[in-house]
Amino acid sequence: MIKTESFYDTPSPAGLTGIRAWLLTHDHKRLGLMYMWAILFWFVIAMLCGLLLRTELMSQGKTIMGPELYNSLFTLHGVIMVFLFVIPAIPAIFGNFFLPIQLGTDDVFFPRLNLFSWYLFMFGGLLALISLFSGEGFPDTGWTFYVPFSVEVNTNVSLTVMAAFTLGMSSMLTGLNFITTFHRMRDKQMGLMQIPLFTWSLYATAWVQILATPVISITLVLVVVERLFSVGLFDPDKGGDPILYQHLFWMYSHPAVYIMILPGMGVISEIIPVFSRKSIFGYKAIVWSSMGIAVAGSLVWAHHMYTSGMSDVSVFFFSLLTFLVAIPSAVKVFSWVATMYKGSIEMTPPLLLSLIFIYLFSIGGLTGLVLGAVGPDIHVHDTHFVVSHFHFVMFGGTGFAFFAALHFWWPKMFGIMYDFKKAYIGSILTAIGFLFHYIPMFILGMQGMPRRYYDYLPKYETGNFLAGFGAYLLCIGILIMFANLFMSFRQREPASSNPWGGTTLEWTVPSPPPLHNFVDKPQVMEFPYDFSEIAAQVKRGER
Amino acid sequence: MNPVQGVDQAFWYILGISIVLLFGITVVMVYFVIRYRRSKNPVSSDIRDNYLLEVIWTVVPTLIALSMFYVGWTSYIGLRAVPEDAMEIEVAGQMFSWLFVYENDKETENELVVPQGEAIKLNVTSLDVVHSLYIPAFRIKVDAVKGMDTYAWFYADKIGEYDIQCTEYCGVGHSAMLAKLRIVPKAEYLKWLDEEE
Numbered sequence: 001m002i003k004t005e006s007f008y009d010t011p012s013p014a015g016l017t018g019i020r021a022w023l024l025t026h027d028h029k030r031l032g033l034m035y036m037w038a039i040l041f042w043f044v045i046a047m048l049c050g051l052l053l054r055t056e057l058m059s060q061g062k063t064i065m066g067p068e069l070y071n072s073l074f075t076l077h078g079v080i081m082v083f084l085f086v087i088p089a090i091p092a093i094f095g096n097f098f099l100p101i102q103l104g105t106d107d108v109f110f111p112r113l114n115l116f117s118w119y120l121f122m123f124g125g126l127l128a129l130i131s132l133f134s135g136e137g138f139p140d141t142g143w144t145f146y147v148p149f150s151v152e153v154n155t156n157v158s159l160t161v162m163a164a165f166t167l168g169m170s171s172m173l174t175g176l177n178f179i180t181t182f183h184r185m186r187d188k189q190m191g192l193m194q195i196p197l198f199t200w201s202l203y204a205t206a207w208v209q210i211l212a213t214p215v216i217s218i219t220l221v222l223v224v225v226e227r228l229f230s231v232g233l234f235d236p237d238k239g240g241d242p243i244l245y246q247h248l249f250w251m252y253s254h255p256a257v258y259i260m261i262l263p264g265m266g267v268i269s270e271i272i273p274v275f276s277r278k279s280i281f282g283y284k285a286i287v288w289s290s291m292g293i294a295v296a297g298s299l300v301w302a303h304h305m306y307t308s309g310m311s312d313v314s315v316f317f318f319s320l321l322t323f324l325v326a327i328p329s330a331v332k333v334f335s336w337v338a339t340m341y342k343g344s345i346e347m348t349p350p351l352l353l354s355l356i357f358i359y360l361f362s363i364g365g366l367t368g369l370v371l372g373a374v375g376p377d378i379h380v381h382d383t384h385f386v387v388s389h390f391h392f393v394m395f396g397g398t399g400f401a402f403f404a405a406l407h408f409w410w411p412k413m414f415g416i417m418y419d420f421k422k423a424y425i426g427s428i429l430t431a432i433g434f435l436f437h438y439i440p441m442f443i444l445g446m447q448g449m450p451r452r453y454y455d456y457l458p459k460y461e462t463g464n465f466l467a468g469f470g471a472y473l474l475c476i477g478i479l480i481m482f483a484n485l486f487m488s489f490r491q492r493e494p495a496s497s498n499p500w501g502g503t504t505l506e507w508t509v510p511s512p513p514p515l516h517n518f519v520d521k522p523q524v525m526e527f528p529y530d531f532s533e534i535a536a537q538v539k540r541g542e543r
Numbered sequence: 544m545n546p547v548q549g550v551d552q553a554f555w556y557i558l559g560i561s562i563v564l565l566f567g568i569t570v571v572m573v574y575f576v577i578r579y580r581r582s583k584n585p586v587s588s589d590i591r592d593n594y595l596l597e598v599i600w601t602v603v604p605t606l607i608a609l610s611m612f613y614v615g616w617t618s619y620i621g622l623r624a625v626p627e628d629a630m631e632i633e634v635a636g637q638m639f640s641w642l643f644v645y646e647n648d649k650e651t652e653n654e655l656v657v658p659q660g661e662a663i664k665l666n667v668t669s670l671d672v673v674h675s676l677y678i679p680a681f682r683i684k685v686d687a688v689k690g691m692d693t694y695a696w697f698y699a700d701k702i703g704e705y706d707i708q709c710t711e712y713c714g715v716g717h718s719a720m721l722a723k724l725r726i727v728p729k730a731e732y733l734k735w736l737d738e739e740e
Contacts, residue, residue, distance in 0.1 A: 067718070236690030319615060323609060331604075340579060347580070355572060373553055447679070448680075448708070450708050
């Protein structure tokens with residue numbers, strides 16, 4: 001292959017050199033990387049908040065902090081994890097970097113808007129930071145901002161809520177960019193059923209981002225209006241309805257769960273075929289599952305509200321729909337496992353992380369069935385069972401998919417390879433710590449320990465101690481994993497353009513890609529997961 | 544049937560099937576990874592789909608899911624269908640304690656005393672923010688919302704002391720918003736009810 005300049009090395013135009021080459025860039029790849037550093041920063045902050053929370057809970061009574069700080073910390077942990085890590089992580093980093101390349105084009109449809117989204121993201125994060133250190137103290141409402149509590153407390157809720165509003169704008173604009181790019185910029189030869197599954201998952205996600213985010217944005221603005229002008233929308237004293245707030249909140253926040261998990265599923269759908277060197281099983285079923293999840297997932301929000309006092313008729317329908325939305329996820333899990341049947345499987349860190357994803361995500365999904373069923377949910381609703389369940393989905397699922405994506409695309413993004421052995425150690429330790437951390441929480445929840453509890457009854461102490469121990473293992477595992485990736489910048493072991501034997505378009509361009517992504521015209525394959533060419537290369541001894 | 548049993552049966556039905564499914568998925572996955580490792584199986588087969596298999600693994604889980612919905616829903620009906628002869632107690636949540644008002648207007652804070660052998664209906668509301676009344680032993684939980692009446696009921700079958708907790712985050716004292724449920728023999732209850740506070 002002819003030596004080409006990567007996007008890092010291509011000289012910037014005059015006036016856009018040095019730091020400006022980054023801060024004023026329209027290049028989707030640079031923006032993806034800028035998101036990466038910001039998001040990793042927030043992830044570490046929120047992780048440390050979580051670690052402090054679990055340390056506090058390791059023994060009964062006051063361990064290291066008082067209840068005010070504890071309540072603020074779990075609010076921070078939730079707000080940062082949800083709005084600054086899990087929602088943006090995969091779409092903003094890997095979506096920005098790889099969606100245009102997988103579609104065979106040189107950038108997103110609105111590159112300037114893409115830069116603007118990044119600034120909105122940074123501004124939202126800044127607002128969140130300012131809200132901590134101004135006004136009447138740390139916000140302490142939980143990330144759910146339930147009324148009337150969030151309207152009555154004196155802490156700086158308005159600013160935190162505006163931060164979430166701004167981050168929502170950023171997320172919507174990114175979604176808009178992905179949809180337009182998907183339709184307008186796709187290579188002319190690429191039909192809908194020739195699009196890689198990662199891009200499909202981002203497309204499904206983008207629709208949810210665009211359609212659901214305005215609901216939370218308006219709702220959060222209403223909370224601020226309520227705080228400032230006491231209009232009486234949600235306050236029962238003035239004839240308002242707190243349940244209305246809960247509906248509006250979950251109308252976004254449940255679909256948001258699918259905003260968080262769909263891109264992760266997309267990542268896994270890329271990784272499993274590559275390391276099995278075999279076509280994904282049931283490509284069309286996976287595409288339809290993604291779209292099905294996006295649609296059905298938008299209709300199940302009130303399963304967070306079985307105990308809220310809404311009518312039993314609503315409870316009936318929301319429970320029924322909840323069980324139906326489980327099916328497309330199950331289809332995906334079966335398809336991933338079936339992909340490996342008669343494959344030629346090579347173990348690598350991204351594959352190991354994907355297998356851990358399948359295991360943990362399955363636990364998260366299956367325990368979701370317990371929560372979808374009305375009777376059992378009444379017992380475990382708002383207990384540690386729920387905390388554990390959604391961490392299995394959001395962290396065991398999206399989090400591990402994020403780690404897998406980092407390890408999978410790292411050589412492509414930076415042109416360098418990391419050390420496998422340390423990556424395995426980090427991944428396995430993270431997984432073991434994860435199980436130690438969250439399995440006790442299932443049991444605590446079944447025993448009846450509520451969530452958001454600063455202190456607890458004596459019978460819950462053993463479980464909380466074990467969970468705290470797991471939290472430390474988990475954090476050490478993650479730090480090893482990250483440290484190993486960062487070490488690769490020093491070792492600079494070069495990676496080839498296609499180190500894994502992938503078939504989607506990003507593997508046909510140099511690592512790291514050149515400024516306009518493609519050196520030659522992209523060759524779109526009849527089917528994106530056709531490994532016959534890779535197999536032929538092996539036969540010829542080229543691989 | 545006591546609603547507690549219904550809820551627990553639904554719980555174990557769903558969890559049991561889930562554990563079997565999880566075990567199946569994991570075992571098959573690990574088996575494939577080992578059986579078809581590249582050193583042993585250097586050339587993969589080109590299998591892209593299997594219509595019959597995909598239909599089966601869509602339809603069968605749908606049926607299983609619907610059965611889970613059904614058991615979940617019927618166990619919920621048990622929690623909602625209050626026996627006609629149930630004794631009613633008014634409950635109000637406030638930051639950060641529970642108030643209980645009995646038929647003779649006796650009022651207690653953080654202590655709910657009921658006679659054994661009776662069905663007890665709790666009419667729940669809140670004086671300020673949203674709280675949630677939770678008695679794990681009887682699998683009941685219902686939000687306490689100001690300006691709104693909600694209810695839960697349980698059958699006080701066994702004498703003893705049980706925990707009551709708040710499960711809707713309500714501020715600094717949320718985790719300290721605890722109360723005790725005491726189920727006592729009927730005679731003792733009547734005596735207690737007439738006692739001055």
